[in-house]
Amino acid sequence: xxxxxxxxxxxxxxxxxxxxxxxxxxxxxxxxxxxxxxxxxxxxxxxxxxxxxxxxxxxxxxxxxxxxxxxxxxxxxxxxxxxxxxxxxxxxxxxxxxxxxxxxxxxxxxxxxxxxxxxxxxxxxxxxxxxxxxxxxxxxxxxxxxxxxxxxxxxxxxxxxxxxxxxxxxxxxxxxxxxxxxxxxxxxxxxxxxxxxxxxxxxxxxxxxxxxxxxxxxxxxxxxxxxxxxxxxxxxxxxxxxxxxxxxxxxxxxxxxxxxxxxxxxxxxxxxxxxxxxxxxxxxxxxxxxxxxxxxxxxxxxxxxxxxxxxxxxxxxxxxxxxxxxxxxxxxxxxxxxxxxxxxxxxxxxxxxxxxxxxxxxxxxxxxxxxxxxxxxxxxxxxxxxxxxxxxxxxxxxxxxxxxxxxxxxxxxxxxxxxxxxxxxxxxxxxxxxxxxxxxxxxxxxxxxxxxxxxxxxxxxxxxxxxxxxxxxxxxxxxxxxxxxxxxxxxxxxxxxxxxxxxxxxxxxxxxxxxxxxxxxxxxxxxxxxxxxxxxxxxxxxxxxxxxxxxxxxxxxxxxxxxxxxxxxxxxxxxxxxxxxxxxxxxxxxxxxxxxxxxxxxxxxxxxxxxxxxxxxxxxxxxxxxxxxxxxxxxxxxxxxxxxxxxxxxxxxxxxxxxxxxxxxxxxxxxxxxxxxxxxxxxxxxxxxxxxxxxxxxxxxxxxxxxxxxxxxxxxxxxxxxxxxxxxxxxxxxxxxxxxxxxxxxxxxxxxxxxxxxxxxxxxxxxxxxxxxxxxxxxxxxxxxxxxxxxxxxxxxxxxxxxxxxxxxxxxxxxxxxxxxxxxxxxxxxxxxxxxxxxxxxxxxxxxxxxxxxxxxxxxxx
Amino acid sequence: xxxxxxxxxxxxxxxxxxxxxxxxxxxxxxxxxxxxxxxxxxxxxxxxxxxxxxxxxxxxxxxxxxxxxxxxxxxxxxxxxxxxxxxxxxxxxxxxxxxxxxxxxxxxxxxxxxxxxxxxxxxxxxxxxxx
Numbered sequence: 006x007x008x009x010x011x012x013x014x015x016x017x018x019x020x021x022x023x024x025x026x027x028x029x030x031x032x033x034x035x036x037x038x039x040x041x042x043x044x045x046x047x048x049x050x051x052x053x054x055x056x057x058x059x060x061x062x063x064x065x066x067x068x069x070x071x072x073x074x075x076x077x078x079x080x081x082x083x084x085x086x087x088x089x090x091x092x093x094x095x096x097x098x099x100x101x102x103x104x105x106x107x108x109x110x111x112x113x114x115x116x117x118x119x120x121x122x123x124x125x126x127x128x129x130x131x132x133x134x135x136x137x138x139x140x141x142x143x144x145x146x147x148x149x150x151x152x153x154x155x156x157x158x159x160x161x162x163x164x165x166x167x168x169x170x171x172x173x174x175x176x177x178x179x180x181x182x183x184x185x186x187x188x189x190x191x192x193x194x195x196x197x198x199x200x201x202x203x204x205x206x207x208x209x210x211x212x213x214x215x216x217x218x219x220x221x222x223x224x225x226x227x228x229x230x231x232x233x234x235x236x237x238x239x240x241x242x243x244x245x246x247x248x249x250x251x252x253x254x255x256x257x258x259x260x261x262x263x264x265x266x267x268x269x270x271x272x273x274x275x276x277x278x279x280x281x282x283x284x285x286x287x288x289x290x291x292x293x294x295x296x297x298x299x300x301x302x303x304x305x306x307x308x309x310x311x312x313x314x315x316x317x318x319x320x321x322x323x324x325x326x327x328x329x330x331x332x333x334x335x336x337x338x339x340x341x342x343x344x345x346x347x348x349x350x351x352x353x354x355x356x357x358x359x360x361x362x363x364x365x366x367x368x369x370x371x372x373x374x375x376x377x378x379x380x381x382x383x384x385x386x387x388x389x390x391x392x393x394x395x396x397x398x399x400x401x402x403x404x405x406x407x408x409x410x411x412x413x414x415x416x417x418x419x420x421x422x423x424x425x426x427x428x429x430x431x432x433x434x435x436x437x438x439x440x441x442x443x444x445x446x447x448x449x450x451x452x453x454x455x456x457x458x459x460x461x462x463x464x465x466x467x468x469x470x471x472x473x474x475x476x477x478x479x480x481x482x483x484x485x486x487x488x489x490x491x492x493x494x495x496x497x498x499x500x501x502x503x504x505x506x507x508x509x510x511x512x513x514x515x516x517x518x519x520x521x522x523x524x525x526x527x528x529x530x531x532x533x534x535x536x537x538x539x540x541x542x543x544x545x546x547x548x549x550x551x552x553x554x555x556x557x558x559x560x561x562x563x564x565x566x567x568x569x570x571x572x573x574x575x576x577x578x579x580x581x582x583x584x585x586x587x588x589x590x591x592x593x594x595x596x597x598x599x600x601x602x603x604x605x606x607x608x609x610x611x612x613x614x615x616x617x618x619x620x621x622x623x624x625x626x627x628x629x630x631x632x633x634x635x636x637x638x639x640x641x642x643x644x645x646x647x648x649x650x651x652x653x654x655x656x657x658x659x660x661x662x663x664x665x666x667x668x669x670x671x672x673x674x675x676x677x678x679x680x681x682x683x684x685x686x687x688x689x690x691x692x693x694x695x696x697x698x699x700x701x702x703x704x705x706x707x708x709x710x711x712x713x714x715x716x717x718x719x720x721x722x723x724x725x726x727x728x729x730x731x732x733x734x735x736x737x738x739x740x741x742x743x744x745x746x747x748x749x750x751x752x753x754x755x756x757x758x759x760x761x762x763x764x765x766x767x768x769x770x771x772x773x774x775x776x777x778x779x780x781x782x783x784x785x786x787x788x789x790x791x792x793x794x795x796x797x798x799x800x801x802x803x804x805x806x807x808x809x810x811x812x813x814x815x816x817x818x819x820x821x822x823x824x825x826x827x828x829x830x831x832x833x834x835x836x837x838x839x840x841x842x843x844x845x846x847x848x849x850x851x852x853x854x855x856x857x858x859x860x861x862x863x864x865x866x867x
Numbered sequence: 868x869x870x871x872x873x874x875x876x877x878x879x880x881x882x883x884x885x886x887x888x889x890x891x892x893x894x895x896x897x898x899x900x901x902x903x904x905x906x907x908x909x910x911x912x913x914x915x916x917x918x919x920x921x922x923x924x925x926x927x928x929x930x931x932x933x934x935x936x937x938x939x940x941x942x943x944x945x946x947x948x949x950x951x952x953x954x955x956x957x958x959x960x961x962x963x964x965x966x967x968x969x970x971x972x973x974x975x976x977x978x979x980x981x982x983x984x985x986x987x988x989x990x991x992x993x994x995x996x997x998x
Contacts, residue, residue, distance in 0.1 A: 221879070227960065230882065231968035322968060326975035333889035334983060337896045349907045349997045351916065354990020355900050362983045566960035603878030605965060717908045 019833065020669045022608060024677035027227060028564055032675050034576075037583055045590040046560075052591045053144075053556040056617045063617040065149035066556060071135030072451065074156045078128040081163050083519070085119035088112045088170070090516055093476075097509040099497040109493035110177035111194070115170050117180030121294065122202050123163045125436055129301040130155070130212035132440070133240055136447060137216065139547035140234045142225035142565065144558035144588075144598040147218045147689040150615045150657065155208040155215075157625030162208070165633055166201035169194065179491065181287050181342075184272035184280045188264050196265055196636040203258045204632040206251050213251075214696045217244035218689045223598060224606045225546070226587060228565040234545050235324050239304030242332040243297050248696060249336065250293035252704030257286030259704075260711070260802060266638065269791045269798035271711075277795035279718050281346060282711055288339035289707070296335040299435040300328060303370060305443035306392050310374050312446075312543040313389040314381020317569055320373045327373070330366030334359055344415045353412045360410030367403065371396060386541065387462040391442035394470050399434025402427060405481065420491075423484025429477045441469075441522070446541065448526075454536035454552045461525040468518030475511035479504045544569025549581050561589040561674070562599050565606075587674050593667045599679075600689060609687055610680040611671050615661045624653035655820065662690065663836040665829065684836035694840045698847040701810075705851050708803055712858055715795060716866055723796045723863045730800055734785035735860035739853055741778035742811070745771045746849035749818060753842045759832050761825065768822040775815040778852070779808055786859070800859045807855045814848045817841040885972045888937040888980035895930040895984050899923055899991065907997035914997035927988045934981045941973025 025032070056063050064070070092112050095104040104112065134152050138145055146152050169175040176198035178187035187195045220241045224233065261283065263269040270276035272283050311318045318324065337359030344353055374396070383389070405427040409415050418424065448457045483504045488495065495501055539548040548571055551560065563586045567573035580586060587608065588599055600612045630646025666681035673679050685691055715722040723729065748771035756764035782804055791798040821838045824830035830837050906919045945967050958964050 229960070229962075229965040231965045232960065322971040322975060325972050326979065329886060329889065329972070329976055330979040333886070333893060334979075336893065337983075337987070349903065351907070351990050351994045351997060352900060352903055354994055355896065355903070355987050358986035358989055359896065359983065362979075362986045365982060366979055568959070604881055605962065717904050 020680040022610070022677065022679050023670070025675070026608060026677060028675045033564070033580060033585060035585070037585060037589075042584055042589075045584055048591050048594065049557045049560075049589075050555070052594050052596050053558070055556050060617065062622065063619050065153040065615060065617055065621065067134050067138050067146050067149065067152060067558070068451075068556075070149070070152045070156050071131055074131030074134060074152075074159065075128060077156075077160055077163065078124050078131055079523075081119055081123035081167060082128075083523070084167055085116050085124060086516065086519065088116040088119070090512060092116065093509040093512040095493060096495075096505045098506065099495055099499070099502050101494055104493060106493045107177065108173070110491075111170055111173070111175040113491055114176045114179055114194075114198075115167065118176065118198060118202065119163075119167055120432075121180060121298075122205055123159075123167060125298040125432070126209055126294070127159055127163075127205070128440060129243070129298065130209065130216075132305070132443060133216050133301065134212070135451070136547055137219055137237070137240060138223070138558055139450070139550060140236055140545060141219065141223055141228070142546045142549070142559050142563050143219070143223045144562070144596065145614050146215050147223050147598070147600075147612060147614065148215055148693065150618060150621045150661070151211050151215055151693075153618075154621045154625050155211040157622050158208040158211075158628060159205055161625060161629035162201050162204040162632070165629070166197055166205075169197045169201075181291065182261070182283075183287075184261070184264075184283050188261070188272050193636055196262070199258050199262050199265070200632045200636050203255060203262075204629065206255055206258075207628070209247055209251055210697065210700050213244040213247035213700070214693045216240045217696055218692045220244070221603050222600050222689050222692060223612075224601050225562050225565045226599065226601055226606055226608045228601075228606045230604055231321070232565060232568050234568075235307040235318065235321070235328075236301075236304045238325050239300045239307070239328050242328045243300050244696075246293050246297050246300075246332050246335070248700040249703050250290050250297060252700050252702075253286045253707040254290035256704040256707035256711075257283055257290075259806070260286075260708075262635070263798070263802060263805075266635065267792070269802065270795050271798060271802075273795075276793065277715070277719060277722060277724065278798075279715065279795075281343075281718065282714050284343050284346065285339070285710075285714065286707055288342045289336070291342065292339040293335045295431065295435075296331055298432070300331060302395075302436045302439040302443075304328075305439045305446070306374060306395065307370070308543075308545065309388045309392055309442055309446050310377050311381075311569065312541045312545075313386060313392075314377050314383055315542065316377065316381040317544070317572075318373065319376040319380060321568065323369055323373050327366040327370035330369075331363060334363040334366065338363060341410055341415065344412050345419045350412070357410050357412050361407065364403065364407060371400070387457070387459055387466070388442040388446035388541075390463070390466050391438050391445060394466060395434050395438030395442065397434070398430055398438060398470075398473065402430025402432075402434050406431060418484055420489055421484035422480045422488045422490055425490050426477045426480035426484060429473075429480075433473055433477075437469075441465075444526070447547075449536070449540045450547055450550055452530070453550070453554045454538060454540070455530045456536065456540060457525050461521055465518045465522040465525065468521060469515050470518075472511045472514030472516075472518055476508045476515060479507050483508070539571065544572035546570055549578050558598075560584055561586040563587075564675075585674075587677070589674050592671055599673065600683065600687070608673065608677060608679055610683045611673060612683075612689060613664065613666070613681070618657070618661075620653055620657045620660075624650055624657060627653055651816065655816070658820070659824075659829075663830070663834065665831065665834045669833075682834055682836070684834070685839045688836050688839070690836055691840055691843060694843050698844055702847055702851065705806065705854070708799075708806060709854065709858055711799055712862065715799070723866060724794060727794065727796050728789060729796075729863050730789070730804075730859040731785040732860055734781045735856050738778050738782040738785060739856040739860075741774050741781060742849060742852040745774035745778060745814075745818075746845050746852075748774060749842050749845045752821075753835070753838045756825075756835055756838055757832050761832065764838075765822060765825050768818055768825070771818045772815055772822065775811055775818060779811040779815070782808060782811070796863075803855050803859055807852060810848050810851060814841075814845055817844055881969060885941075885969055885976055888934045888973070888977040889983075891930050891933050891937070892980040892983045892987075895926060896987055898926055899987055902926075903991075903997075911997060916991070916995055916997060920991055920995070923988060923991045927984060930984050931981060934977050934984065938974050938977030938981070941970045941977060944970030945974055946970070 095101050095109060134146060174193055176194035178190060178195060182198055220237045260271040264271050270278040272278045272280045307324060338356060340356035341360045409427060445457055445462055449455060483501055486501060488501045538552045560581055561584045563577055563581050570577050588597060591597055596614045596616055597611050598614055600609050601607060602609055627646045627650035631643050631650055634643035634646060669681060670678045671681050748767045752764040752767035786801055786804050789797040789801055791801040818841060821841050824837050902919065902923060
């Protein structure tokens with residue numbers, strides 16, 4: 006760029022923040038000229054204008070996407086609830102023939118899968134997208150289009166998976182899809198489950214990226230980590246958990262689908278496979294998943310309770326301890342779902358012990374809530390009613406959890422209705438009730454001052470609370486009497502009839518409660534225009550919202566010095582409204598938010614955020630095609646869709662990310678000038694790559710775990726004399742890919758020192774080396790026959806995994822080359838190259854590990 | 868450039884430091900589980916666990932020592948500047964209060980992690996067989 010303001014060492018002399026920080030009281034109380042203020046508001050309004058007409062659906066603002074997301078999740082939840090009611094009708098009397106066995110199997114599988122994958126996890130993402138920026142006084146999420154892409158993926162995948170039930174082809178192997186039942190299942194049900202839900206898991210990881218970066222980098226200036234709203238702590242922990250919990254399931258899905266589609270025998274014992282590997286991978290995901298659902302919901306309680314008690318939370322650090330502690334310990338519990346699988350007792354003991362240990366941090370947060378309520382002046386309100394219900398139900402579910410963590414008791418009640426009762430108590434108490442509290446609490450925030458009805462709210466609460474206990478409390482007893490879960494009917498001689506009838510009747514009471522709730526949620530409330538801005542007199546930032554609604558998120562980004570700024574910083578609202586804090590204006594008419602430092606939230610730079618676009622919807626649709634067509638074994642259209650999805654994403658990146666700014670720095674107000682561009686660890690995009698690749702590395706580690714698993718589980722793995730990967734070609738692959746990584750790394754360094762041509766040459770060489778390395782990799786295993794035994798199958802699976810990464814890595818290298826040639830990447834503005842280099846650190850690591858595992862390890866193991 | 872690196876280092880590094888004790892718990896857990904799996908599947912005849920017990924007790928002692936070290940360092944950071952001695956209520960919006968908070972969280976997480984480690988070693992002490 007000829008007008009580059011920092012020659013001649015462009016890449017190494019970067020603009021820095023300039024000006025005073027923190028602001029003084031005089032600076033903050035300086036009045037703003039009303040005309041100037043109005044002009045700024047007009048500019049902001051223009052930049053954040055909402056698309057109208059059909060283009061409404063191209064919106065990417067967090068409040069729009071969050072609202073669609075949560076309403077869609079609610080709809081899926083209601084559908085799954087209807088399936089539950091139909092099952093309850095079938096079970097009401099012995100020997101009933103309302104549903105046949107096959108349909109019943111489809112219903113319970115879809116009920117569990119939909120409640121978990123289409124409601125509980127997406128609902129957390131939806132609520133976070135909706136409220137997190139407001140908690141943090143940010144204009145929007147750091148990557149609005151990524152949220153939108155995640156939402157459209159979720160919508161398409163959800164309709165596909167849930168719709169299958171209407172065509173009698175739904176999955177029917179239970180929500181945990183145990184092989185060999187499901188690998189041998191005829192029909193496409195299992196494929197719908199695997200591919201449809203894998204697709205939705207991608208959306209979850211996208212949300213995790215968004216939320217972690219949001220919490221770490223998009224806090225308002227001054228909001229140090231010890232001042233963050235507790236919700237942000239929980240979201241941070243849960244985002245981290247998603248990165249370690251979801252990838253093992255994605256790896257498992259990958260192996261599972263390879264077995265279903267191509268007969269690679271990962272779970273087939275006759276050819277060296279082992280169905281237990283699926284159980285491990287599923288539950289390494291499945292148990293943390295319970296806490297991934299629970300923590301953000303209890304985080305809502307952590308926001309509601311201080312407001313209800315009208316005082317700050319008692320023991321802020323203790324809540325952080327609790328969230329982080331649960332986050333870790335929840336990964337040591339997965340085998341308690343597998344106590345009856347014949348593992349050594351001593352191994353069961355480890356998981357039993359960890360299951361008991363997790364009670365400690367979980368209990369601490371409940372005591373913290375109780376303490377806050379005890380020392381505060383509690384105001385009776387609907388949200389508090391729901392929180393009280395949540396705590397009562399959750400504690401009961403937790404107590405049966407303590408019982409179930411004891412292995413011998415677990416053996417006795419395994420797969421009985423006792424389990425059904427336990428898990429519904431934890432999920433209703435730990436998720437449904439707190440989320441309902443959140444809906445009542447945040448409704449005036451979502452709908453800008455309108456409130457939900459107190460009378461209808463009480464009705465809904467008591468119907469659901471009584472209905473729930475009447476339906477599920479007896480199930481403990483039904484289970485202890487021996488009724489197994491997942492049976493479509495039972496004989497009259499079992500004496501379970503009256504208990505089941507009670508549960509069925511009560512389940513309709515729950516349904517009536519939800520009907521009241523949904524009506525209250527959607528009924529017109531025109532008479533409530535212009536009500537209070539902060540009806541609960543809460544202390545956190547989201548209640549500084551604009552009533553009536555403005556699209557800009559916040560008028561300006563405040564300077565925060567307390568945990569409950571609306572209580573503890575008296576002039577905050579007035580100053581926010583008059584635009585006296587940061588970023589009260591948009592100089593070039595772009596959407597922008599502030600990026601701050603991780604620990605102390607010092608302002609670092611202005612982040613341009615993306616606006617409405619069709620491309621995200623298009624990208625999601627093609628991604629959907631790439632996952633959905635393989636269900637029907639239609640591979641050519643799937644490949645075409647995959648290619649178009651990549652083209653869409655590239656177009657999206659090319660046109661809107663890491664744009665060279667109109668000016669190197671910008672005035673954000675209060676005398677502060679900040680850079681308009683960041684690359685490397687300062688940039689949110691770099692963090693997004695880091696987080697995504699960490700999740701990716703977890704999935705890869707799960708595949709490598711498979712290698713060791715088969716080695717410990719079987720006496721002849723790898724089988725003696727079995728052909729493996731070609732040694733010389735594997736070594737060549739390792740060398741070529743190491744060189745490709747090196748070329749990328751060196752290119753990044755010299756590019757910053759203005760040696761643009763040499764860097765372009767290295768990037769071109771890197772693309773070539775990647776292609777060559779990919780070719781030698783495939784040639785190394787071309788002679789293996791993966792259908793014959795699990796060993797060649799696993800080698801090939803690792804190769805497929807790596808080859809896909811090499812393809813993406815090569816695209817990344819070529820993208821940087823193209824950006825450089827097109828003048829869209831310069832030594833000063835080199836975020837693309839930084840991000841691709843970071844991605845290559847991970848790819849190179851996976852490449853070397855893969856080569857070692859397929860080339861060297863078999864020799865050592867044998 | 869260098870203070871940018873510092874920002875990166877002090878930022879996430881300090882935040883991750885509070886999770887050091889839980890990470891030790893996690894490694895201890897994985898070592899116990901992995902060692903037992905390999906021992907029982909591959910290394911022992913007849914299911915005795917004597918050698919395994921000794922090895923895992925040693926691992927546990929090391930893990931507890933490391934967690935104790937985390938806790939002590941955390942305690943020092945938490946109480947730095949005489950907090951808790953003169954009865955003065957400290958501020959909340961300065962660097963010291965942030966550091967103290969991270970120290971407090973470190974101490975609390977160390978305690979929970981230590982309990983977790985002790986819980987996990989109990990089966991090894993109580994169940995003397997692979998079967």
